[in-house]
Amino acid sequence: QSALTQPASVSESPGQSITISCTGTSSDVGYYNLVSWYQHHPGKAPKLMIYEDIKRPSGVSNRFSGSKSGNAASLTISGLQPEDEAHYYCCSYASGGTLIFGGGTKLTVL
Amino acid sequence: EVQLLESGGGFVQPGGSLRLSCAASGFTFSSYAINWVRQAPTKGLEWVSGIGGGGGSAFYADSVKGRFTISRDDSSNTLYLQMNSLRAEDTALYYCARSRSVIYFYGMDVWGQGTTVTVSS
Numbered sequence: 502q503s504a505l506t507q508p509a510s511v512s513e514s515p516g517q518s519i520t521i522s523c524t525g526t527s528s529d530v531g532y533y534n535l536v537s538w539y540q541h542h543p544g545k546a547p548k549l550m551i552y553e554d555i556k557r558p559s560g561v562s563n564r565f566s567g568s569k570s571g572n573a574a575s576l577t578i579s580g581l582q583p584e585d586e587a588h589y590y591c592c593s594y595a596s597g598g599t600l601i602f603g604g605g606t607k608l609t610v611l
Numbered sequence: 612e613v614q615l616l617e618s619g620g621g622f623v624q625p626g627g628s629l630r631l632s633c634a635a636s637g638f639t640f641s642s643y644a645i646n647w648v649r650q651a652p653t654k655g656l657e658w659v660s661g662i663g664g665g666g667g668s669a670f671y672a673d674s675v676k677g678r679f680t681i682s683r684d685d686s687s688n689t690l691y692l693q694m695n696s697l698r699a700e701d702t703a704l705y706y707c708a709r710s711r712s713v714i715y716f717y718g719m720d721v722w723g724q725g726t727t728v729t730v731s732s
Contacts, residue, residue, distance in 0.1 A: 549718050549720045592658070
């Protein structure tokens with residue numbers, strides 16, 4: 502199974518919105534409602550931001566939302582704040598019983 | 612407090628073995644699936660293995676299948692990863708991460724701080 506495809510980097514100004522894409526195939530993202538998103542600050546443990554494509558864990562800001570269309574999932578962050586600057590990873594269940602991560606996207610809040 | 616604490620990392624030569632441990636506290640360990648996820652230097656996250664809660668099955672990434680074995684001891688709230696035939700490409704920070712349910716693929720909501728494995732001659 503190949504890694505899911507994410508842009509290597511994105512940037513936006515504080516207060517604006519940004520969407521990070523995650524492209525897979527009909528054997529993973531497109532088949533199962535099992536995409537999750539993780540925020541990872543350097544030196545810290547990753548944090549679950551979205552699970553099952555669109556669900557947000559308690560305690561995660563409602564500025565974070567997930568969506569999916571076909572073989573592509575997206576994470577949207579609205580009202581960008583400096584503390585949102587981090588790496589973001591998507592992850593999907595894939596047929597065969599594995600989990601696949603995307604390559605990660607570095608978000609810079611200018 | 613819900614917590615995962617990894618240990619057992621270290622320096623090993625290619626072909627060698629290591630056993631990682633992940634001690635859980637603050638929740639009913641047996642009710643949750645647990646995963647191992649690693650991050651090689653300057654690389655992204657990679658899922659390694661997962662094991663279901665309540666006696667569930669184990670699953671592995673193709674890159675470690677046949678070399679790594681995941682197991683759990685619910686009586687001591689501990690997860691293990693036995694790593695054999697280690698290769699340089701197994702060098703990484705290894706995290707244990709709790710799934711949100713007894714099944715391992717429903718999102719990982721609790722992570723440890725990781726333990727570092729270095730494979731080099």
